[in-house]
Amino acid sequence: MLTQTTVGQAAEYFQLLSLEASCDQQEFWDYLILHHDEKAYEFQELVSTVSKENQRIVYPTKNQDLQFSLDVAKMLADFYLHYCTWVSEASYHPKRILDIGCDNGILTCFYAFLYPEAEVVGIDKTKDGIRIASELATRLGLTNITFQQMDYRNIRRLYPSDSFDMITSVRVFHEIIGTLPVPLYWSLEEFLRTSPLSSDYRYLEIIEELLTEDGVYLSTERLESPAALGLWSNMLEAVDLSIDWESSSFIEFHETGVRQKAPIVVATQSNRGKPTMEGITQLYLRNVENKAIGSFSSVAAELMFHQQEPKQFQTGRLLKFHDHWYQIRYEIWSTDTAILVYGCGNMGYRKLEILPLAETEKAYLIVEELFGQYSEQAAVGSYTSLEEREELSD
Ligand SMILES: C[S@@+](CC[C@H](N)C(=O)[O-])C[C@H]1O[C@@H](n2cnc3c(N)ncnc32)[C@H](O)[C@@H]1O
Incomplete structure (x- = not known):
């Protein structure tokens, strides 16, 4: 507080x-153009095209005078x-x-x-x-x-x-x-x-x-x-x-x-x-609720998965998307108290479901469902050990 x-x-x-902050891009440019006319157009042109040369001159253009510099801010x-x-x-x-x-x-x-x-x-x-x-x-x-x-x-x-x-x-x-x-x-x-x-x-x-x-x-x-x-x-x-x-x-x-x-x-x-x-x-994870059972996505999913120790790998399925480098794995792991469904992609996708041990069947159904949504767009494979996974991922 x-x-x-x-x-x-x-x-x-x-x-x-x-x-004061501009709350909208259009409002920002309208304000800048209304108050600075040519300088604003020049600056707008510069930032709309990313190039090394533009990057070099963006600061001198923005800092032509104090009020213009503050308004850009x-x-x-x-x-x-x-x-x-x-x-x-x-x-x-x-x-x-x-x-x-x-x-x-x-x-x-x-x-x-x-x-x-x-x-x-x-x-x-x-x-x-x-x-x-x-x-x-x-x-x-x-x-x-x-x-x-x-x-x-x-x-x-x-x-x-x-x-x-x-x-x-x-x-x-x-x-x-x-x-x-x-x-x-x-x-x-x-x-x-x-x-x-x-x-x-x-x-x-x-x-x-x-x-x-x-x-x-x-x-x-x-x-x-x-x-x-x-x-x-x-x-x-x-x-x-x-x-x-x-x-x-x-x-x-x-x-x-x-x-x-x-x-x-x-x-x-x-x-x-x-x-x-x-x-x-x-x-x-500072502001992520530390649930023993629950769903996590993105960075929190990976960090929560990493924290579940010791854990044993059970089984996994791999999707290799046609025509690009993306791959996703859906895996089932277990700890002494929970069953984990971990979805992990090499492009940053992460998803984790932590279920009570008694819900093992549900874990397999979740994998089927997640896997099913992409299986037509990718080559698919299954593995039962981490060594097999390495061979499949290559
Ligand atoms: C994106 S601006 C950030 C300015 C300011 N810190 C702010 O947040 O408002 C980056 C600034 O770093 C300066 N800069 C970049 N490389 C530098 C260097 N090698 N030595 C000193 N300043 C440098 C640039 O000229 C520019 O003013």
Whole structure:
């Protein structure tokens, strides 16, 4: 439950900026065109075609002037509000804050507003972002903030080790190290245990070096699946930062009316962090009712299935869809107290039914029914051991 004061601080800040979320895409573009005419058309044209070149010029186009930059941010204003509310509620007391990839400074200025006793530094590689961010700080009368144009990868030239006790990055690292690659996989646990890290994880070493021993690194990156979040956790671990899974959380918000969810990942230098799979399970199942008997879907189904130990495989059926790589397995497993029907696809589909042992017959009927709905679109097979399953899946 949020207290009045903390909700108030984020809401008050966005009132100061007169920044309100657009609830609908059309409304967003109509507003932008009405108030900014040519700039709005230019920006619309740019974001409607995804290309490397457009990506490069999107920031200078968006950051032509402060009001245009703030009006474009209406698209993300609900995200900003939820993120800032979470930060203020978390009750940190930082003295020196670094915001990596600060862009127009909306979040950086919020930190300076929220922590008036702290010194805040925002860095970004784009000149226009830094110019607009400085204008925003001036408009808000903030004196505890500075902005510097620089590539994050060169920041160690300016700041010695242990310079900051709070470091933040919001939607930035996909631009520095690329989107984390998540191929088709059957088991999240196996994927995270066996996936090698790309050497780019070394850029996170900079954060570990800049962070004080008791400091905190808050990242809200584009980690849209548990596998991407797991890779991020493995990368942090590889540079001796570990996720505090209990403090980490999801925020829910909308982007022009479309519901979204993003993790706020809290990492520290402490090596008391849980192994990635355990942490992910804790985070994703936090609000899922822990039913001994019941149905689960999506990520919760896989994590609940993983938790049922010890379990014995009984039997399985495989669908290999014609003309593409998709495969689905429907399997029956048993534990001492329950019978499990687990549906699992290599494209991410997951479904779990946990039934009382006495309902074994029902479990077989469920498999028949699930299997039957696709069997005409796929080659089919059955297996009675996990070795046989491997041979069939190839
Ligand atoms: C999607 S924006 C996010 C901006 C801001 N954090 C927010 O959420 O409003 C990503 C920002 O990261 C900056 N950026 C990308 N690579 C960078 C690098 N190597 N060094 C510094 N900034 C970088 C971009 O210029 C851009 O302003």
